[in-house]
Amino acid sequence: MHLLICGGTGCTASQSLEIVDKFKAELKANNLEDEVQVVKTGCFGFCEKGPIVKVIPDNTFYTEVTPADTAEIVKEHIIKGRKVNRLLYLDPKEKEHVSDSKHMNFYKKQIRIALRNCGFINPENIEEYIARDGYAALGDVLANNNPTATIDIIKKSGLRGRGGGGFPTGMKWEIASKNHADQKYIICNADEGDPGAFMDRSILEGDPHSIIEAMAIGGFCIGATKGLVYIRAEYPLAIHRLQVAIDQAREYGLLGKDILGSGFDFDIDLRYGAGAFVCGEETALIHSMEGQRGEPTFKPPFPAQEGYMKKPSNVNNVETLANIPVIINKGWEWFASIGTEKSKGTKVFALAGQVNNVGLIEVPMGITLREVIFEIGGGIKDGRKFKAVQTGGPSGGCLTEKHLDTPIDYDNLIAAGSMMGSGGMVVMDETSCMVSITKFYLDFTVEESCGKCTPCRVGNKRLHELLDKITQGNGTMEDLEMLRELSHVIKDTALCGLGQTSPNPVLSTIDNFWDEYVAHVVDKKCPAGQCKKLMQYVIDPELCIGCGKCAKDCPVSTIKRTDYIAPGHKLASMEIDQSKCIKCGACQAGCKFNAISVK
Amino acid sequence: MNKIKNLSDLRKIKDDLQNKIKLRENSNSPESVVQIKVGMATSGIASGAKEVMSFLIDELDRRKIDAVVTQVGDMGYCYAEPTIEVKKPGQDPLVFGYVNTEKAKEIIEKYIINGELVEGILPANYQSID
Ligand SMILES: Cc1cc2nc3c(=O)[nH]c(=O)nc-3n(C[C@H](O)[C@H](O)[C@H](O)COP(=O)(O)O)c2cc1C
Numbered sequence: 001m002h003l004l005i006c007g008g009t010g011c012t013a014s015q016s017l018e019i020v021d022k023f024k025a026e027l028k029a030n031n032l033e034d035e036v037q038v039v040k041t042g043c044f045g046f047c048e049k050g051p052i053v054k055v056i057p058d059n060t061f062y063t064e065v066t067p068a069d070t071a072e073i074v075k076e077h078i079i080k081g082r083k084v085n086r087l088l089y090l091d092p093k094e095k096e097h098v099s100d101s102k103h104m105n106f107y108k109k110q111i112r113i114a115l116r117n118c119g120f121i122n123p124e125n126i127e128e129y130i131a132r133d134g135y136a137a138l139g140d141v142l143a144n145n146n147p148t149a150t151i152d153i154i155k156k157s158g159l160r161g162r163g164g165g166g167f168p169t170g171m172k173w174e175i176a177s178k179n180h181a182d183q184k185y186i187i188c189n190a191d192e193g194d195p196g197a198f199m200d201r202s203i204l205e206g207d208p209h210s211i212i213e214a215m216a217i218g219g220f221c222i223g224a225t226k227g228l229v230y231i232r233a234e235y236p237l238a239i240h241r242l243q244v245a246i247d248q249a250r251e252y253g254l255l256g257k258d259i260l261g262s263g264f265d266f267d268i269d270l271r272y273g274a275g276a277f278v279c280g281e282e283t284a285l286i287h288s289m290e291g292q293r294g295e296p297t298f299k300p301p302f303p304a305q306e307g308y309m310k311k312p313s314n315v316n317n318v319e320t321l322a323n324i325p326v327i328i329n330k331g332w333e334w335f336a337s338i339g340t341e342k343s344k345g346t347k348v349f350a351l352a353g354q355v356n357n358v359g360l361i362e363v364p365m366g367i368t369l370r371e372v373i374f375e376i377g378g379g380i381k382d383g384r385k386f387k388a389v390q391t392g393g394p395s396g397g398c399l400t401e402k403h404l405d406t407p408i409d410y411d412n413l414i415a416a417g418s419m420m421g422s423g424g425m426v427v428m429d430e431t432s433c434m435v436s437i438t439k440f441y442l443d444f445t446v447e448e449s450c451g452k453c454t455p456c457r458v459g460n461k462r463l464h465e466l467l468d469k470i471t472q473g474n475g476t477m478e479d480l481e482m483l484r485e486l487s488h489v490i491k492d493t494a495l496c497g498l499g500q501t502s503p504n505p506v507l508s509t510i511d512n513f514w515d516e517y518v519a520h521v522v523d524k525k526c527p528a529g530q531c532k533k534l535m536q537y538v539i540d541p542e543l544c545i546g547c548g549k550c551a552k553d554c555p556v557s558t559i560k561r562t563d564y565i566a567p568g569h570k571l572a573s574m575e576i577d578q579s580k581c582i583k584c585g586a587c588q589a590g591c592k593f594n595a596i597s598v599k
Numbered sequence: 600m601n602k603i604k605n606l607s608d609l610r611k612i613k614d615d616l617q618n619k620i621k622l623r624e625n626s627n628s629p630e631s632v633v634q635i636k637v638g639m640a641t642s643g644i645a646s647g648a649k650e651v652m653s654f655l656i657d658e659l660d661r662r663k664i665d666a667v668v669t670q671v672g673d674m675g676y677c678y679a680e681p682t683i684e685v686k687k688p689g690q691d692p693l694v695f696g697y698v699n700t701e702k703a704k705e706i707i708e709k710y711i712i713n714g715e716l717v718e719g720i721l722p723a724n725y726q727s728i729d
Contacts, residue, residue: 002622057626058669081639081649081670102629120623130609131616132624139606253602261605 001036001078002056006119008043008205009198009237015067016040016051022070027078036078039128042206044119045360046106049089054119059100062087092356092378105375106357111338113346114162114199114322115362118206123241126248129209135254137328138213138220142262147177147221154221154324157332158344163189163280163317164395164421165497166343166410169324172314176222176304179312184224186215187308187315189285190231190238193277194393194422195444199348200318202360204231204238207322208245212255212268214321217328219266222314227268230285232275239270246270277394277448281496282315284450295452296496317422319348339365343409347420353389353427354381363408370404373427384429388512392421394441394448395501397508398434417508419501433530434513435520438505439467445502456499459490463506471531475521484510529598532583536599539574539587543595546571550587550596556580559587625667632665633711634692636684639670647699648681654700655683658707666711679721685710694721 005011005020020040027033044052049063053073060083062073069087076082088097089104098104112118121128129135141150155170176184188211192200204211215227231239246268249255257265271289273279279294286308288294307313323345327335336344343365349372352358356378363372369389373379380386388398397418399406406412410420428437442464451457466483469475487503494500510517519525526534539550541564551559551574558580565572573595576587588596603609625632637652652668659666671684679696685706686692695706696719709715 004623056623057629057667059626081637081652082672120627121620127616128620130613131620133613135603135609136613139609143606251602253604260603260609 003036003038004041004054004056004119005038006042006044006050006052007040007123008047008050008118008202009235010043010047011050011052012237014051016065018067019051019053019065019070022067023074026070026074030074030079032074032078039122040124041120042118042123043115043202043360045115045202045362046089046357047360048358052119054101059102061089061098061101061104063089105378106359106361109367109371109376110362111346111364112362113326113335113338114203114319114348115206115360116326117210118202121207123206123208124244126209126245126252126254129207133329134209134325135213137325138216138254139260140328141217141220142260142264145262147223150217150328151177151221153332154327157327157335158339158342159320159323159327159335160343160410161317162319162323162347162422164194164392164419166420169316169320172304172316173218173221175302176224176312176314179305181311183226183309183311184222185308185311185313186219186222186224186227187282187285187289187303187313188215188227188229188321189280189282189315189317190229190235191273191275191280191285192232192235192318192422193275193280193448194395194424196352196424196426197350197393197422199350199360199423201235201238203318203322203348204235205241208238208242209249210322210325211242211318212245212249214316214324215268216255216259216266217324218314218316218321220264222312224314225265225267227266228271228289228308229268230271230273230279230289233272234275239272242270276450277444278450278496278498281498284496285315286313293450295450296498298495319423340407340409340412342411347408347423349423349425351377351425351427353425354384354429354432355379355427356381365409366407368405368407369399372408372425373404377427380427380429384431386427387430387432388428388434388437390418390426390428390437390505391424392419392501392504393424394444395419395497395504396421396424397504398428398437398512399508400512417504417511419504431528431530433471433526433528434509434516435467435471435526436528436530438509439464439471441505442467442502445498449498449502453493453495453499455490455493456495456502459486459494460499460502462486463490463503467506470517470520471526472533473520473524473531475517477518477521480510480517480521535583536578537576537581537583537585537588537596538599539576540595540597541573541575542566543593544573545569545593545595546573547593548574549590549592550574553586553590555584555586556582558582621665622667625665629667631688632667633659633688634684634686635666635668636671636686637668638680638682638684639672646680651681651683651698651700651703654703655707658704662707662712664707664711682721687711687714695719696721 023038051065053062053065151173159169160166278284279288281296284294284296303313346362348362390398446460449456487506490503558577562575681698684692684694709717
């Protein structure tokens with residue numbers, strides 16, 4: 001038997017390392033340490049219900065395990081063969097415990113390529129990676145000694161960049177391979193600045209060797225002997241695992257001089273970023289690595305022409321690279337058979353927001369938003385209604401009910417007014433105010449704009465001010481026109497991708513939720529009841545018995561007694577002075593007669 | 600660790616290491632290997648199901664047969680315990696009753712390896728359980 005215990009950032013934060021130790025001790029106490037392997041793996045993706053413990057071979061999937069549960073799992077499941085029901089996943093719809101991961105809706109529609117080893121192998125053990133065909137692709141590529149043929153395989157596979165742009169990876173490699181120089185670089189972009197996205201971190205934590213192998217293959221193809229990983233210092237566990245993996249690969253001769261007797265030299269170094277969104281943009285990233293300010297520059301020249309230290313450089317995203325070894329091992333035909341016409345393979349999404357199952361999922365391109373949200377995600381929390389789904393993070397947009405059956409791929413998402421981005425996916429229900437959400441994204445871009453170009457520095461600030469004005473109840477119809485016009489100007493004139501996409505949340509919500517903007521501006525109402533300035537707490541004089549509790553609860557003493565006594569009541573009813581109300585809701589929470597409501 | 604010198608070295612090491620994770624790979628795609636479920640309710644355990652299960656695991660491993668052996672609850676054949684269900688890839692599952700280690704050996708040799716039927720098959724009056 002094997003016990004797989006998640007050692008990703010999320011689960012270790014809730015004591016999964018203690019769980020590993022406790023299991024080892026329990027097994028030893030029962031003389032089972034030889035029969036049962038305890039393996040600390042990378043992320044299973046089902047982070048909300050972590051820590052996760054999976055039992056092999058029956059695939060039993062225990063959730064929210066605590067160190068105190070280990071004794072019971074050993075005694076009941078491992079010794080007596082009876083599953084510990086209370087720790088099994090509870091299906092939100094059926095309200096039944098699910099026996100194993102194969103029967104969980106969360107996993108049924110997933111195809112795990114980039115995440116193939118996450119939650120499966122011990123990432124700090126190169127032997128488990130090798131046992132899973134690790135470094136076999138590199139071995140093949142080096143033995144065949146034909147970079148052009150390898151690039152051709154990547155081209156035919158249809159793989160496109162997972163960092164957001166969706167540029168065909170094979171073509172990028174080909175361009176870099178044709179630019180001659182004494183030194184070239186292959187760079188892995190592990191900046192992962194999109195708030196909410198954590199697929200790159202999970203891959204580096206759960207399967208670091210796949211990135212090392214892919215970088216070596218890329219290096220061989222474009223003629224680079226040096227690889228650099230740009231990773232944010234905020235990812236200490238990923239950095240640690242990657243460093244351990246690099247050291248092991250060197251020890252095994254899979255990095256360094258004359259790899260596998262091919263004569264090819266390749267090694268990898270890490271470069272740390274401070275965690276700025278703009279530093280994920282490839283030119284800014286390169287400047288940051290050179291010790292310059294992390295600011296973008298105009299393209300061309302592209303990194304493939306003039307990149308790190310002015311040498312031809314190829315920048316790829318972590319998830320893009322994670323696909324490479326599998327494509328070589330299984331063939332481009334296999335990869336190209338998954339997905340849609342122009343988007344092949346899978347995409348990892350960080351599913352978040354108001355769905356029952358949040359976590360990291362990998363799905364084939366072409367799956368619909370409905371399948372992701374209602375099957376994998378298990379539907380909207382607390383039986384509420386679906387309202388919108390945001391994809392692409394601060395560069396993307398909000399999609400609605402009418403997009404639910406659109407197959408997800410690069411081109412369809414753009415056509416619908418959003419984008420793939422790095423794979424953030426936030427589901428919103430009817431209690432979300434779209435103007436506030438849009439303002440939230442602009443908060444982020446205003447904060448993260450590097451300030452180099454005026455459209456982004458000043459324009460985004462103005463967008464933010466307009467949105468703020470609208471949520472305060474001071475907006476006008478002219479402001480809505482201004483939002484639209486300014487958005488287009490910023491898109492057309494900003495220097496880099498940050499500014500060119502930052503108005504997308506504004507434009508997509510104006511298109512899809514126009515009525516909600518108008519309600520804020522004309523009726524001075526927030527339909528979702530989120531904008532405090534547009535809310536009024538009102539006491540119904542017919543229901544109010546005049547007990548006066550609300551007046552005592554009110555922190556700003558804005559509730560007074562009126563002269564009106566409702567029929568059947570003894571005391572006069574209470575009333576809120578709207579001009580002084582701070583909308584804290586204390587009166588409503590305390591009223592036992594449901595006399596206070598929000599209008 | 601000595602450096603891996605070439606591709607065939609790498610392949611050899613992979614073959615040696617394969618066993619470490621074979622169990623995980625098989626349980627990832629159980630439909631492609633022999634699946635055996637051992638009835639492990641209290642009555643099954645009392646009648647020796649645990650020993651049969653250990654025996655099956657060791658014996659299949661020794662004979663290098665790719666299989667996933669799991670335990671399930673009551674299979675509904677209490678009278679015939681210990682019971683096991685055997686499902687070969689692409690075939691319908693069969694349930695055997697009164698399985699002790701000897702019987703288990705016979706099932707492996709005759710049914711799993713050679714596809715011959717052996718005595719002790721119980722009538723199929725239930726659906727494969729998970
Ligand atoms: C503002 C901005 C932020 C970006 N952040 C990232 C990031 O965090 N990770 C990433 O891989 N690509 C990011 N990109 C895209 C990179 O510029 C580049 O296109 C990508 O790393 C190329 O790799 P790929 O072709 O494998 O996707 C960002 C782009 C922009 C404009």
